[in-house]
Amino acid sequence: MTDRGAPAGLLAVDSGGSGLRAALAAVDRGVLAQRASTVPVRTGPRGIDPGHLMEQLVPMVRALTAETGVRELGAAVVGAAGLSTLGDALRAELPDALTREFGVAKVALAADAVTAYVGALGPSPGAVIAAGTGLIAIGTDLTRWRRADGWGHLLGDCGGGAWIGRAGLEAALRAHDGRPGGSARLRDRAEAEFGPLPTLPGRLYPRADRAAVLASFAPGVADCAHLGDPVALDILGAAARQMAESAAAVCPVSGEPRIALTGGLFRMGDPLLLPLEIELAQKLPHAQQVPAEGDPLHGSVRMAADLATDALTLPSDGTMLYLAPKKGISPTGDE
Amino acid sequence: MTDRGAPAGLLAVDSGGSGLRAALAAVDRGVLAQRASTVPVRTGPRGIDPGHLMEQLVPMVRALTAETGVRELGAAVVGAAGLSTLGDALRAELPDALTREFGVAKVALAADAVTAYVGALGPSPGAVIAAGTGLIAIGTDLTRWRRADGWGHLLGDCGGGAWIGRAGLEAALRAHDGRPGGSARLRDRAEAEFGPLPTLPGRLYPRADRAAVLASFAPGVADCAHLGDPVALDILGAAARQMAESAAAVCPVSGEPRIALTGGLFRMGDPLLLPLEIELAQKLPHAQQVPAEGDPLHGSVRMAADLATDALTLPSDGTMLYLAPKKGISPTGDE
Secondary structure: OOOOOOOOEEEEEEEEOOEEEEEEEEOOOEEEEEEEEOOOOOEEOOEEOHHHHHHHHHHHHHHHHHHHOOOOEEEEEEEEOOHHHHOHHHHHHHHHHHHHHHOOOEEEEEEHHHHHHHHHHOOOOEEEEEEOOOEEEEEEOOOOEEEEEOOOOOOOOOOOHHHHHHHHHHHHHHHHHOOOOOOHHHHHHHHHHHOOHHHHHHHHOOOOOHHHHHHOOHHHHHHHHHOOOHHHHHHHHHHHHHHHHHHHHHOOOOOOOEEEEEOHHHHHOHHHHHHHHHHHHHHOOOOEEOOOOOOHHHHHHHHHHHHHOOOOOOOOOOOOEEEOOOOOOOOOOOO | OOOOOOOOEEEEEEEEOOEEEEEEEEOOOEEEEEEEEOOOOOEEOOEEOHHHHHHHHHHHHHHHHHHHOOOOEEEEEEEEOOHHHHOHHHHHHHHHHHHHHHOOOEEEEEEHHHHHHHHHHOOOOEEEEEEOOOEEEEEEOOOOEEEEEOOOOOOOOOOOHHHHHHHHHHHHHHHHHOOOOOOHHHHHHHHHHHOOHHHHHHHHOOOOOHHHHHHOOHHHHHHHHHOOOHHHHHHHHHHHHHHHHHHHHHOOOOOOOEEEEEOHHHHHOHHHHHHHHHHHHHHOOOOEEOOOOOOHHHHHHHHHHHHHOOOOOOOOOOOOEEEOOOOOOOOOOOO
């Protein structure tokens, strides 16, 4: 296959708290290769830093084009955590930068919740609960996006990993203090993981990744629930209820919406999934629970394929999904 | 009054999150003068930094001795936030430093909860709830100290200012999202104070004083409760219940203990005090609720007076209350 005859490639990017992932795909052949960096894109005074994103992305894309032989990029979709509130600089600069570096004609920027949605359900109506350290619910009737929660570990993310872990540690400390609501099993587990409980504040508060430290105790809560600990079971029951509340706030109220779960938190399995299934059936009886098709990067790939073929029908609102004005420039000047 | 005839002075210090206060007192005349700094003592890798404390304290004490004419210090009591878990360097170095600089013979270091207790109830059995941004309950039967909560805004401080403000902001965001448990009145109040709610995470998370930012919304919750908002009333009711639970965990179970409240949070008044009075009466029917006599600095002064006259009968355990071994050294060599 010559350079000129190579398929128009697609660039899909997923930028989040744990780093940057990039995939090179082809409309008719799916993902050809991918690369990952574990350095999260910096957030500065102007919000998410487009320069730092490009700094990481350029060598990845050079390596991907070399590996795959794909020379032309027809479309690029970048899913980024924090796009809606911290994405001004990204919206202003990233599309031009992608066009300049890689000759991409069509660029879309999406909130990571949108790529999570499309990765899980594709372009169909419904609601997706995305849960890891944090938690957000996103839904669409295909005319607009709705989101609920996703406010971070101090203001919400109710039912997410940091929320569950924090509740478990509070219960451990209640047992330590002799206050009601404590669990001796959670206390013992917390001591096994973090050392003597009086030293826990000194270990937690100085860290920059406090939410991740809290979330690291969520599996401990799941294990205690599995052993029948009533406090741990209550915590996971409350997490499931709050997740379902968030899903209900964004799911279309009519039609035949589908609901899917995505994100690492659901690897916790039955102690969380069983109560969640019941809560969702109660709060959204008209919605069908389905397994997620794929992850957020898969969502970016799907959106890039639709963008390249002018088939992207998802609602774009400038913040959750931003379609950059088309450019006709190519670095090789042959278009 | 000559220098030699001056009364043996007492040095009382209160070191906390909002700075350092020092008072010079006399056993028979009470507080003579005081000074304050708004620079909190640094916490470094070795815990609370004794050098930084002395750096601030020395000029204060020089000014106080000049102002009062008190030349000899018979006893010093330093109440410090974080002493139990972050006080190793303070215990190792501060007593010698105080002796060297000021010729103090008797030195005690106390957790700020202990000075808050003594300031509120004096050396008598009972329980004190100290609440500002954080919350801790401390109690004693005069044979040992017991403490409950005080674990900070991520792990507990249940019912404190940051806890109440955080719950209010979560309710505001629930209303914004259309999730259950929201309050439109709290939403409007939060928007009036912080601007559009989607910008709140960007304003809160980058700050170092996140707990204080959360606590700054506690008066907003109180105002909404005063207007009859049911969600705000529930938040303050839950705060009162948790405070009473912490008090019950530390209060002597027999005898005639007294209970007092201390700290800025209680300026909130009736919306918090009325439910708290009821909760305390239910959970601790044998305890008498009394007004706090004074603040933590007052507690340090009382303890210094008792220490100077060998009348300090409070339980010392090395962490909550540490009595330094006596020194016979005087900088003037005339003892």
